[in-house]
Amino acid sequence: MTPPPRPMRADAQRNRDQVLRTAAEVFAAEGLSVPIHEIARRAGVGTGTVSRHFPTKESLYAAVLLDRMSQLRRAADDAAADHDPGQAFFDVFARLIHEGVSHRGLAEALAGSGYDIEAAATAADCNVSDRLRHLLSDAQRAGAVDPAITYADVKAMMAGCLAYNGPDPDRVIDVIIRGLRPVSR
Known part of the structure; x- marks a missing residue:
């Protein structure tokens, strides 16, 4: 049996939430062609942080859309x-x-x-x-x-x-x- 996922650290959850909010705003205003590094920059996090939560751009699209x-x-x-x-x-x-x-x-x-x-x-x-x-x-x-x-x-x-x-x-x-x-x- 697979163990339940461990809860996310508070700072990691804040970063994930900030990435999602930023991506939602950017995708709404500018469309889906905005690169991940630009979303990370606007969210105030590194691209590695975005990748840890959303391994592909499609997974970020999916979460927002x-x-x-x-x-x-x-x-x-x-x-x-x-x-x-x-x-x-x-x-x-x-x-x-x-x-x-x-x-x-x-x-x-x-x-x-x-x-x-x-x-x-x-x-x-x-x-x-x-x-x-x-x-x-x-x-x-x-x-x-x-x-x-x-x-x-x-x-x-x-x-x-x-x-x-x-x-x-x-x-x-x-x-x-x-x-x-x-x-x-």
């Missing part, structure tokens, strides 16, 4: 529990776009730029994409979303919203949501 994905998964689950299927889908769709606009690294990961966030999120039980797929199906069954819309369509629309650099992303989200609704004849 999976925490964010876990929060988004909980929000999607709450929306599904608290709203009708159409409202739940539209709320989560809009929230993901807002999150991506404010967190460049998350937007890059969701768009598939070099880090397989969906595989890591599935392993950590926080796959927001799966939740959104289910919300889409539920909303279509409820008649709130056009049945011809596919998940690939939704991802493409989200990518377009994330690429939009105008002054009012909510206006664009509203236009897309109107387009997702079934056409009344």
Whole structure:
């Protein structure tokens, strides 16, 4: 039987927490391409300290992004529990776009730029994409979303919203949501 992990020293825990906070801020503002040595510098630690806690850059991405994905998964689950299927889908769709606009690294990961966030999120039980797929199906069954819309369509629309650099992303989200609704004849 494997012994339980030893508790981390207080100073090591502070350093790890500082690296995570710094990485979260840097990835949100600048994206996932920021080098580890720059994150270490901004955190006020050496690159060896970062490497002890996060042996690869991907493991640092995972720690930061999976925490964010876990929060988004909980929000999607709450929306599904608290709203009708159409409202739940539209709320989560809009929230993901807002999150991506404010967190460049998350937007890059969701768009598939070099880090397989969906595989890591599935392993950590926080796959927001799966939740959104289910919300889409539920909303279509409820008649709130056009049945011809596919998940690939939704991802493409989200990518377009994330690429939009105008002054009012909510206006664009509203236009897309109107387009997702079934056409009344």
